[in-house]
Amino acid sequence: MSLAEQVLKGNIRAAARLMRDIDDARPQAIEELKRLYPHTGNAFIVGITGPPGAGKSTLVDQLTASFRGRGKKVGVVAIDPTSPFTGGAILGDRIRMNRHSCDEGVFIRSLATRGALGGLSRSTSDVALVMDALGMDIVIIETVGVGQDEVDIVKEAHTTCVVMVPGLGDDIQAIKAGILEIGDIFVVNKADREGADRTARELSTMLDMRTAVEDGWNPRVMKTEAQRGTGIEELTEEILSHRAFFQSSGAVTDFLRNRSKRHFIGILRDTLLRKALLFMAESNYLDMIVAEMNDHRVDPYSAVEEVISKIMPDRKNV
Numbered sequence: 001m002s003l004a005e006q007v008l009k010g011n012i013r014a015a016a017r018l019m020r021d022i023d024d025a026r027p028q029a030i031e032e033l034k035r036l037y038p039h040t041g042n043a044f045i046v047g048i049t050g051p052p053g054a055g056k057s058t059l060v061d062q063l064t065a066s067f068r069g070r071g072k073k074v075g076v077v078a079i080d081p082t083s084p085f086t087g088g089a090i091l092g093d094r095i096r097m098n099r100h101s102c103d104e105g106v107f108i109r110s111l112a113t114r115g116a117l118g119g120l121s122r123s124t125s126d127v128a129l130v131m132d133a134l135g136m137d138i139v140i141i142e143t144v145g146v147g148q149d150e151v152d153i154v155k156e157a158h159t160t161c162v163v164m165v166p167g168l169g170d171d172i173q174a175i176k177a178g179i180l181e182i183g184d185i186f187v188v189n190k191a192d193r194e195g196a197d198r199t200a201r202e203l204s205t206m207l208d209m210r211t212a213v214e215d216g217w218n219p220r221v222m223k224t225e226a227q228r229g230t231g232i233e234e235l236t237e238e239i240l241s242h243r244a245f246f247q248s249s250g251a252v253t254d255f256l257r258n259r260s261k262r263h264f265i266g267i268l269r270d271t272l273l274r275k276a277l278l279f280m281a282e283s284n285y286l287d288m289i290v291a292e293m294n295d296h297r298v299d300p301y302s303a304v305e306e307v308i309s310k311i312m313p314d315r316k317n318v
Contacts, residue, residue, distance in 0.1 A: 002032060002035065003017060003018045003021075003032045004018070004032040004033075004035035004036045004133075005035070007032075007036060007130060007133050007134055008036070008039055008133060010134065010135055012104070012107065012134075015107065015130055015131070015134045016109075018032055018130055019109055019123075019127050019130055022123045022126045022127055022130070023111060023112075023123045023127070025123075029126075033126055033129065033130075036129060036130065036133040037129070039133050040129050040132040040133050041132065041256075042132060042137075043075070043128070043131060043132035043136050043137060043138065043139045044137065044138055044139070044158050044159070044243055045128060045138075045139045045140075045141060045156060045157045045158050045159075046063070046138060046139070046140045046141070046157055046158070046159050046160075046161065046239055047140075047141050047143065047153035047154065047156060047157030047159065047160040047161065048060055048063075048140060048141070048142045048143070048161050048163060049142075049143040049153045049160065049161070049162055049163065049182070050143075050145070050162055050163030050164060050165075050187075050189075051145050051164070051165075052144075052145025053145070053165065054145070054163040054164060054165045054189055054190075055163065055165065055189040055190055055226045055227070056142050056143075056145075056163050057078065057097065057142060058226040058227055059163060059187070059189060059224065059226040059232075060076060060078070060097065060140050060142050061097040061099070061100070061226075062224075062226050062229055062232040063140060063232065063235065063236060063239075064076060064097065064100055064106060064140065065099075065100070065232075066232050066233060066235075066236040067137075067138050067236065068100075068103065068105055068106065070236075072105075072137040072138050073105045073106070073135060073136045073137045073138070074105065074106050074107075074136060074137070074138045074139075074140065075106075075107045075108075075109070075128070075131030075132075075134070075136035075138070075139040075140070076097065076106070076107070076108040076109070076139075076140045076141075076142065077109055077111060077124060077127055077128055077131070077139065077140070077141045077142070078097075078108065078109070078110045078111070078142045079110075079111050079112075079113060079124065079141070079142060079143050079144050080110055080111070080112055080113070080144060081112070081113055081144045081145075107131060107134065107136065109127055109131075111123060111124060111127060113144060122270075124141060124156065125156060125263055125266075128141065128156070141153060141156060141157055153182070154182040155258070155259060155262055156259065158243065158246055158252070158255065159184050159185065159239050159242045159243060159246065160182055160183055160184050160185075161183065161184070161185045161186075161187055161235075161239070162182060162183035162185070162186050162187065163187045163189050164186065164187065164188050164189070164199060164203065165188065165189050165190045165193070165199075166188065166190065166191075166193045166194065166195035166196045166198070166199045167193065167194075167195055180206060180207065183219050184217060184219055184242050185219055185220060185222060185235070185238050185239065185242060186203050186207070186219055186220070186221045186222070187221075187222050187223075187224055187235060188200045188203065188221060188222070188223045188224070189224050189225070189226055190225065190226075190227075191223040191224060191225050191230070191231065192225050192228075196223060200221045200223055203221045204221045207219055207221070216249060217242065217245055217246075217249075217251075220238060222234060222235050222238060275311065276307055276308075276311060279307070279310070279311055280307065285307075289303045289307075
């Protein structure tokens with residue numbers, strides 16, 4: 001029995017093995033994903049994003065417990081940063097979620113960014129797909145601590161929660177491009193801290209001032225204390241409210257079309273790059289191009305065109 005068949009039967013170990021193969025970019029994983037794809041599209045994906053230290057992992061832990069209390073099976077994809085110097089990563093987010101380790105209705109998978117920007121890992125989409133095929137009702141994706149323009153999660157999740165905390169800096173930070181535009185729900189976590197009410201109030205004011213969104217959903221600002229579990233049930237209800245609105249308004253149709261398009265283009269880009277690198281590695285072609293560029297005997301644009309013409313001889317004008 002293939003890994004895909006085992007995953008469809010609910011085999012947790014098979015799912016873990018397949019996710020490992022996906023993250024390690026093993027060729028056999030692609031064949032398994034082809035078998036799984038027709039059986040996906042049922043899970044609702046919730047994105048949790050925000051700056052480092054906002055308490056995202058603790059919030060995800062509490063949300064997982066809340067959804068489980070409603071009888072939902074929950075998958076968690078926790079993204080951790082990779083060191084640009086050593087290439088290593090401490091996959092520690094799930095330490096805060098260890099109370100779910102014996103719950104068969106919860107599957108937690110940590111991924112390293114491996115140099116990918118945008119707050120996600122390159123294998124995030126495919127790992128979430130496996131969790132979908134495994135039968136998870138809710139898949140929560142927790143990004144790394146992100147900045148002002150690392151907002152890839154909005155392209156992946158049906159509902160995106162932006163987590164803020166009081167005292168992160170001057171008020172203008174929240175206005176900058178990317179932050180206000182991506183959130184379906186805004187969460188002021190660690191609401192017991194001084195300044196939490198002010199932060200929530202200012203966020204609400206700025207949301208009221210922004211241009212109305214096309215789908216008609218008006219984001220709310222919620223306050224939570226994830227460490228104590230305060231405000232978690234209200235946040236869960238708001239996520240479910242957005243889910244109902246998202247599906248009834250028809251916005252889900254455009255979202256799924258755009259996500260499928262991005263997923264396809266991403267796979268196409270990675271596949272073409274891999275094939276080009278393999279082609280150039282066969283005869284040290286890459287080293288030759290670099291040497292010629294250093295001597296200014298060839299420009300990089302012409303070099304790329306030449307490589308493409310060799311890989312796709314019938315597409316010289318691409």
